[in-house]
Structures are given as C-alpha cells and as structure tokens.
Amino acid sequence: MTFMFKLLSPLLFFTLSEDKPPLKKKIPRCRKNMNPNQTVEDESHPSITAASRRIQCLSLHLTPLPPSQPSPQLNMLTCAKAANKLEVDKVSLSTYMRGKNRDIQEKIIEFFESRPDLQTPVGVSMNEHRELCMRQLVALVREAKIKPFRYVVDDPAKYFAITEAIGSIDVSLGIKLGVQFSLWGGSVLNLGTEKHRDKYFDGIDNLDYPGCFAMTELHHGSNVQGLQTTATFDPVTDEFIIDTPNDGAIKWWIGNAAVHGKFATVFAKLILPTHDSKKVSDMGVHAFIVPIRDSNTLQTLPGIEIHDCGHKVGLNGVDNGALRFRSVRIPRDNLLNRFGDVSQDGKYTSSLPTINKRFAAMLGELVGGRVGLAYASVGFLKISVTIAVRYSLLRQQFGPPEQPEVSILDYQSQQHKLMPMLASSYAFHFATQYLVQKYSEMKKMHDEQLVADVHALSAGLKAYVTSYTAKSLSTCREACGGHGYAAVNRFGSLRNDHDIFQTFEGDNTVLMQQVAADLLKQYKDKFQGGTLSVTWNYLRESMNTYLSQPNPIIARWESADHLRDPKFQLDAFRYRTSRLLQSVAAWLRKHSKTLGTFGAWNRCLNHLLLLAESHTESVILAKFIEAVHNCPDARSRAALKLVCDLYALDHIWNDIGTYRNVDYVAPNKAKAIHKLTEYLCFQVRNIAGELVDGFDLPASVTRAPIAMQSEAYAQYTHHIGF
C-alpha cells in the first residue's frame, strides 16, 4: 500500500498574477482584539460607522491579512496559532461537563486498568471474546462489587453512567450488560409484578440468572405487533404453551441466547381458549419468562432449539442466538402480568381497555434502552473525536516551501471534517444529559405528559445521535488516513460495534417516523386547544410567528453579532421545523383522501423524516444554548459559546437551500453565514486540543497509540515491536 502525491504546481500561476492588491482600510478603534497582522478588506464592510464598530470588530477577523513578515506563507499558520485564540481552563471546563456519577465511572475504569487479564485484546476470536465478556461482567459484579441492576429503575442516571464507562472498556461488554440488566432484567421489573421481582431480582443482579430478551423474530423486527410466536393457555395444567408456528417466527438475534442465557423473556401472542365458535382468542403480544437452559448443566431444555447466529459485523463478544419453541410449557405465573393477567380459569383481566393500549404501555416501559443508546453513542463519538483531533494535531504533512510541514488540523478541509463534529459532540452531550434527567423524572413521577415527551425525545435523540456517530466514526478513520486503519487505533472496532446502534431498540428510520407522528399529534392538539408537552412548547409559542412571511429586512442582516445571537439561530432552526410541519400536515391531509392513511404517510415519508430531524436539531440547539448560558466559568462559557455558534451556523449553512427558497435568508446573508462558519471552524480548531481535553477521557479509554498525549508515534512503533 502506498500514498502518492503530485505537486500542486499549477497553483504557482496565481501567485504570479499581475493584479494589484485590493484596497484595505484600517479601523483604529478595535485594535485591542486584533492580531497586528490583520486589517479589513473592502468587500465585507462597505460602511463604517461608530455604531457598527463592534460588530465589525468581530466579523473582520474573517480575513487575515497582508504580511509584514517576509514569509507570507506562514501568515495563515501564525494566525492559526496565535490570533484570537480563546483561553480555555481545562479543569473548569471538564468540571462543568462531568456528571454527578463520575465517581463510579472512575472506579470502573480503575478496576479494569488494574486487571490486564480482563482487557479485550485486538483481534480476539469470537469464542474467546464471548467468554471474556462474561468474565468481565462477572468480575464487575462480584469482584469490583458494582451491581448495576438496582439502578435500572431506582437511579437511571447512575445506571447509564455505568454503561457508558463499561462501554468504553469494550462495547460488547456494554451491550452484554445491557441485555442482562436493562432488557432481560428490565422486562422482569417493568412488565412483571412483585412476585417476579421477588423471584428473579437476586439471580439477575448477581448473574446467577443470565437471561435474554426474545422479542425479534426472523420475519419481524420493527413491526412487533406482527410477531407470530404463540403462548396458548392450557387451563387443564394451568400452563402456557410456547410455540414457533413457522420459520419466520424463529426468535432471531437474541443476545445471551447462543451460550450463556438460562432464561428468556419471550414475546408472544397470548392465545386464550373461548367458548365461541372460534375456540380461541388472540389477546395480542405479551411477555413470558421461559427457562431455556438447565441452571446447572447449561443444557438446552426440551422443546427448545437454539442455534448460534454466528459472526456479526461487530459486537462479537455478545452471543446472539436463534430460538425455536416446540410446545414448551411454562407455569401461568411466568406471564409478566403488569399490564394484563390470566386467571386460573382462563379469564383475561387488565387495567387497560384495548390491545393497542396494552401494547403501547408495554413498549413504553422499554424506552430506557433508547435513552441508554443515545447516551452511550455520544460517549463513542467523544472517544473518536478525541483520537482524530489529537492525531490531527500531531500529524504533519506538507507545508509552505522551505518551511516545516504543518499540522494536518491546520488544513481547512480537515477542520471542515472534524470541527463541526467536535461541536456536535458537545451539543449531544448536553442534549442526552437532559434526556437522562427527563427519563429519571419520568421513572419517579409517571406523569402522562412526561411519558409522551420522553418517548418522542428518546426516539429522536437515539435515532439522530446514533446516525450521526456512525457517519462520524467513518469520517474520523478517513481523517486519520493510513494510521487510522490500524486496528489498535480503534476506529474499526468502534464503528463495527456501534453500527447496530442505528438499528436495535428501534430502527432509526422507524423512530424518526414516531417523532414526526408525535409532532403531528401536537400540531393537531394545538388547533384543538390542547396543551403541548414541554419539548414541543416552542411550536405553540411560535408557530404563528414562524409561519408568517420572513421579515425581508432581517433576511439581509449579516453582522456577526446578529448571526451569533442565539435568538437568530434558534429562530432559524424552529422556523424550518414549523414550516416543514405545516406543509407536511397539509400534504398528508390532501394525499390521505386519495391514497388512504398508509399511502399518504408513505408518499410524504422523506418529508416526515426531514421534519423529525429538523425538530430534533432544534431541541439539541436549545439545550446547548441553555448549557452555555448556565456555565458558571466565564472562560469555559466563552469557549462553549464559540462551539455552540459553530454547531448552529454549520447546520443553517448545510440547509441553506431551504432558507434561500423561502427568502428567510437573502444572498448576502447566506454568504455571511458561510464565511462566519469557516471562521468559527478555524477558531474552534485553535482550542480543539483543550476542547477534547474537556471530555476528560482517561488514556485507558482512548487507548489508541496515535492519540497519546505524549510520544504518540513512539508508543505506536513500540506497539508493533520496535
């Protein structure tokens, strides 16, 4: 393999051009904030008045200027190193970023640091990896005495903090832990009743009862209501009989099933005998505890056929299996009966009136998985951005003639790849913290409004964040070139392990439709005078404002003060969302008459997904702006403000077509937004090292030799044996 390059010699033509330099104007009053090499070019500042001076001072940084030194090539680089660089206090920044559960995270990380036998080697085989993951999990619970299960319901923020730290040790381990405590354990706690908790809590907690969450079937993933496994009640023996009626109903991708699971929560249609002509009645999908392996011998129990799903793209430390049931009998008590129960004589009782309501209640209890994935995904994004930024600061390639080579992070293209991503990592950090907080409140209060809000918020953030992280992991690999391709530098395994975050716990495309559906419901409620849930509040406040014609004067404002005003940024995001919402509602209404509900929805699907994305971005920005505002330390606040501005303006620029189409932004303003975005990229680059330090990731978490804070290359050569 090799990397080739040809000199950019044609470029020399441009330095030989005979045009005269454009006129420059000096602006005496704002020297204080300026680099001595800077001045102002005509084009971006046609009129200079006292009033506009401050605005100008801010925006003229866009154009670094004519050199007094003999070496003009270095000017931009000098700029990059000195000009306008914010001072960042890493300690105060990382203190602000730390959650209140940092202690337990540190304890976990120190435990694994102290145990080289529990660290996952690069290139481990699937079978070794599975056994190692089990050993890691057992050691966590029994040796480090960290028992996550109790926090699943009682302190979700702590539970998610544990999974974040565990995921940073090995993503497979994080998922294995999630399967055990959040999916299998969570189904028992959330869908069962006291008797289930009494019987299973300790065994799940101390890993005596490793278990599975057997929902997905070969033919049905997203469409859970289409599951075909049956659980038929037999009043004679007071048992349910679990059956796989056809190959499409084989439970597939079931974590912990291939090797370690002793129990499974099986989702199946509850079939009750009736006295009418149909003889049976389908009560919809319910959850049942089914023992699948002998607790002592680990032999598969009679009537159950288990096969190994085999190698996956990633997460090969998790033993996914496929299960077929042939008349497997379980006691009636094994129905997880919180939302619906069957009496000894086969009568069905429930506090909820319809199948759909019971189904919704059941799935609603499982929303914690999405919260966890969104939160964990931000963790992987931070690790990846940290590695890419540190290496981009270390790596030097090319440079001005007769000068040392420059850091690749000094290239505009590299800034363009990594700085908006760094900004997004901060944005997502605050948004998912908010989500965890809301989810924790919900688990305490069970307020209906809050439940709906957390449901849509978790769907939107899980889908948005995991899609973004997945793309970013690839971008980071590319940005780190050949050395990014070494397995030891992490991008490959992070990407492969994280990839499925986009699919499990709700396929992202499906989740985004739920967000859109929820927005449409809110929109309807608004017209019917109902209340809006918290996250959606802006729609009520502003729908009318937003949907009037854009103000043609504001559409031309282009000063940096205006563009960096959170009000302008949030207004722009929300305007886009409101407009998309109003228009898709109209289209749906129109198409539903000819195509029916399903057809109309499908006809508007891309539009609906865009709406959901736009809304989620609005929520993220709002939370970021709040976080900037609430930051107590002035220097950290200034740094966060810079990052937040980049986040906002980069998004506006990326969808500039929409804004231009409706004249929300005039051509001059579009140009100013683009210019300011590039400038902010450059400014964020100046503090990029400090910003990734702000994530405060221990070296045992980043691990990649190319990201080491000292002697990265030496550690890399040492790694392969030099």
Place this chain on the structure above:
Amino acid sequence: MTFMFKLLSPLLFFTLSEDKPPLKKKIPRCRKNMNPNQTVEDESHPSITAASRRIQCLSLHLTPLPPSQPSPQLNMLTCAKAANKLEVDKVSLSTYMRGKNRDIQEKIIEFFESRPDLQTPVGVSMNEHRELCMRQLVALVREAKIKPFRYVVDDPAKYFAITEAIGSIDVSLGIKLGVQFSLWGGSVLNLGTEKHRDKYFDGIDNLDYPGCFAMTELHHGSNVQGLQTTATFDPVTDEFIIDTPNDGAIKWWIGNAAVHGKFATVFAKLILPTHDSKKVSDMGVHAFIVPIRDSNTLQTLPGIEIHDCGHKVGLNGVDNGALRFRSVRIPRDNLLNRFGDVSQDGKYTSSLPTINKRFAAMLGELVGGRVGLAYASVGFLKISVTIAVRYSLLRQQFGPPEQPEVSILDYQSQQHKLMPMLASSYAFHFATQYLVQKYSEMKKMHDEQLVADVHALSAGLKAYVTSYTAKSLSTCREACGGHGYAAVNRFGSLRNDHDIFQTFEGDNTVLMQQVAADLLKQYKDKFQGGTLSVTWNYLRESMNTYLSQPNPIIARWESADHLRDPKFQLDAFRYRTSRLLQSVAAWLRKHSKTLGTFGAWNRCLNHLLLLAESHTESVILAKFIEAVHNCPDARSRAALKLVCDLYALDHIWNDIGTYRNVDYVAPNKAKAIHKLTEYLCFQVRNIAGELVDGFDLPASVTRAPIAMQSEAYAQYTHHIGF
C-alpha cells in the same frame, strides 16, 4: 437486541379531516400512457394547451390518484407494481454492460467455485487468512494458469478485469494480487529498464519472487517527496547503502512485508558523493530493488528489521509490515533506472532536467493503481447494492390495516436510500470503463496530453467513487437492518476491506486537490490560448456561456421533458463547475497576495474540493449520457435513460442551494426537480430487480444468503443450522 415500534396513530387525524378534496382535471388525450387510477391535480399544471399535452402526460404521473377500488391504501402499492413500469430485457441489458474480458472473469469465478478449500470462511483469523490468501494466489497462477502480470502493461483492461473478479472472491486476495503484480511488479516494469525486466519478470509472474512496494513511511504518506530513507552510493564497492535515518522513516504499511515478501522496491533519497564542501548531493526520491528475505529460508536478511503491522480494520489477509534498514548494501544495478541512472564513478544521468520532473515522471507511471481502485470500487458498490435491493424486495414490514405487509423497497425512505445509489452504480460503471479505456490507450501511445488527462481523471474518479462506495456500504447495512449486521451478509467485511481504498494510492482529499489544480491549470491555459485536454473540453466550449447571467426564462422551465433533457442536465452540472472554477481562481489570486501560495490554497481548500467534486460529477454524467445514447437495444436504452435522469436530477436537487442562490433555478423549477426526482426514484424502484440483475453477478459473488434469488430466508436459517 430488539427492534421496537409504536403505532403511528396520530396520523389517523389526517384522514378524518373535513376539507374537501381539491379539484381534479381530466386530460382526455393522454390516456394511453396513464394508469387508469391517475388524473391530474391542479397545482402542478395551471394551463393546459395542446402543445403542452405531451409534457403534461409525462409529468402528471407524479401524482397517483383517487381510487375506484374500495381500498385506497393499496393504491400507491398497486401503482408501485403496475403503473408505468418499463419492460427490461435483462439479457440485452447485461450484454451491454459486460466488458470484453468477461470470459476470463468467469473462468476465475468458476475455478474458485470448484475449490471450497480456497474460499475464505467468515471469521477467519488473521494468520490463517494471510496463509489462505497466499495459497489462493498461488493456485490462481499455478493451477488455474491465470497469470495477471503480463497484462499489467500489455493489456491493462484485462488486468483490471482479473482484479475485479479476484476482488469479488476476497478483497484481501485482490489487494495481495495488486501488491505483487501492480505495485511490486509494476514498479520493476515501469521504473526499471530491460535488465530488470529480464531478471525479475518470470519470478514475479510465477510467484517465486513475492515482493513489496516500500514507499510509505511512518511520518510520510501523502507527501512522498518528504520521504527520509536514504540510498547512498558507495563508488568503492559500486553499491547503494540503504538506511533508515530515524523512526519517522521506518517504512510502514508495506504489503507482503510481514510474512511473504522476498524483495522490496524501496523508495529512498538518492545520495551521491560530490567533490564540493557539502561532500554529498541529494538527488531526490528514487526506487531501488532491495532483497529483504533469504529466497530459500525466508529468513530476514542482515541489516533489515521487520515488524508486523498487525490487525487492520480490514484486509487482514494482507500481511502488512514495517521495515527498518541499517546500512543495507545493494548492487548499483538495483536502482530502477528508467528516469535517472548512476554510473560506476558516481555520475548522475537522466533524460529529465529537474528533480521535480523526474519525481513527477516516476509517480506518473504508478497511476495504474488508481485506475484499478476506482474500477474495483464500482465492483464492490454493485455487489452491495445488489444485496440491499434484493433483500429490500424480499423483506416485508408493516402495511395498510388488514392488508399484507409491504416490501420495504415500497417505502419512499428506502427508495431514497437505495435508488440514487443504484443509479450511481450504473453511472460509475460507464465512467470507469471509459477511464480504463483511456488508460489502456495511454499505455500504448504515451501521448503527453493523454497522460495529463488520465492522471487527473484517475485521481478524480478514484477519489469520488471510493468515497461514494464507502458511504454506500454503510447505508446498505443500515437499509438491511438487523440481518444486514450478520457477517455472512457481507456488508461488514466489504466495508472494512474497502475502507482504505479512500486512502491508499493517494488520499482522496489530496487527490481531489490534484484535480482542482489541474482544472486551474486548464483555466489558465484557456486564457493563454492553449489547448485543453479531452475531458476538460467542455470548459472551453462553455465557460463563456455558463458564466453569463442565467437565463431567467429557462430558470422557470419545469416540464419533465425539459428536466429530462440531457442538455439541461449537463448544462446544470457544467454551469456549477464553471462557476466554482471561475470564483476559486479569483479568490486564489486575491488571497495569494497576502497569504502566499500555500496559505491561499489552504484558505480556499473547501471551495477547491467542491470544484473537483463538481467537475468529476460532470464527467461521470457526460459518460453516462453517452452510454445511454450508444445502447443498441431500445428497452435497455429506456431503462438506462430513466436511471441516468435520476442520477442527474438527484445531484441537482442535492445542491439546489447553489442553483437557487444564483437564480439558475427559480423556485417553481426547484420544486419540479424535487418532485420529478421522487417520481424517478419510484420508477427506478419498479425495475430495481431487473437493474441489479443487469450487473450479472454470479451467486458465488453476491454470496449473502439474504440476497439469494430463491428462498433467501430458508438459505439464511439453513446457514446457522436450522
């Protein structure tokens, strides 16, 4: 793992709305082409005249219409299955797509089909994989008697066809083959002279001499001129002494080095003794043949230290290693002396006057690697799209109430993910065929203009295609949900193996800069009255036209006939390129005065990359339009035209902001482009199965159980043991 879904119940609101249906107009004359359920809605067709009838007939298909059946939900789906579906003759389509080297490809594929012992198992360990790849390569050459080396120079099209077929067996094998014949072998043929050919040809050809291409160093990948390894001439012994002066100069990522290589072409600075005060003179980077292992024992030779680069993200069948040289002596004859030679008394001779020219000539000879990667990348894109499309046709999930579930390819969102990708696969197929043809001509004719053209074209297509394929492999995995995550379904290994295609043989970001630099050179030549190379010709023809103000009347044209006119499409692509070129030239000229050449280039880097991308897209579209035009079979031509229209309009829509900003496209036209793009997606979906069949990939190439043409699910369950 699980996939959850919540009913889209809020949507029901929209079908209950009380608004009256909008007026419809029936258009009597164009019934022949219409679905009986279709009619025309007001909004898109304000005036109906005889003249515009045909245009309307074409464009009104955009709105499927009020049902005569009792089940409106099925309308869209019925549409999807019957309406306006083109008839595609698969045989004539695949015949048109086949290259003239199909025979040898079939021979290779049949050979590996007949040898299960040579097929790479899923989850193979790195060491086993490396040995397997060597065995595969040896079997190809010695048992199947297919000897690719002779075609590297004599029949490049045949060589690339072989690598495509070999890459479809195992990407690692394809790269191992490329290292041996194209890099190591190619360096001997292209940089050496007759004596080298005589001495090494047979050994390379029959694999007695496995070799390496040792260019990249730890500190230098893209910047080849920055290499630090030295080759110092010792006139006393008539030898060169190869040295690694520091750790940064360790040769890194060298394929075949960790295990199998016996020789390496080492790129090093040629140092000659002089009689002046400096004592030595650096003649720039040259290539030298260095034996690295004993031919019989395979023991590493004295003075050479080799370490294993270890696990990579992918391509673990290739044994990449790192080499350090300590005063390793090689005979003077081992200098590959085509572009520069050293006499026994240490005098340097060359037909080329400067270090830069020699360097450019040397790298210019290595451009074949890029051609091969672009070509191979399209092959992986085709495999991936085929798997994703076939599975999306098979997989059903959700559906209208009380109706069977629908194929996931019937969802607009899935069409949006996969149909433009399918269109791009076709577009890239024709573009890379053209590249291979030009490259083959270049190898025969050595015309200077052609060399420059192929250089820029290969840089642009390699970068553009591999970046696109890399993203698409991820998109395909997501589009196939959980089953896309099974290793056996290919997306993981394809992505991991292909990933580095974006980096090796020239980092894509660097290559795109070469394209931009070349365009600027052409732009300069234009103003100096020079000739333009073939690919760039459109710039001369059209720069003036394109850069005048857009025609405000055409900017409003919105008929399907106009939008599907190749002239409109190509004009739009070229307009964008020309505009970007003109503006970046002006910015570079301006900034170079203050920032110097290097600083100005960096200041405009994002703009330059956009220019290169835009130009490459223009070339791809032009070749696609030509290919449509040249297709002899009318039905295949109609299908290709549809696909080409989608390719063109999807791109225009994706950059609609640019077109709107300069009023090249008026708002009504932008809307029409969007609508037509969605319609074309839907139309391409209707023949998606036939289009992937057109790639004519044998089942042993696609391999993924979920993509099997019969009983895909059964093959998948069978695979894991049911």
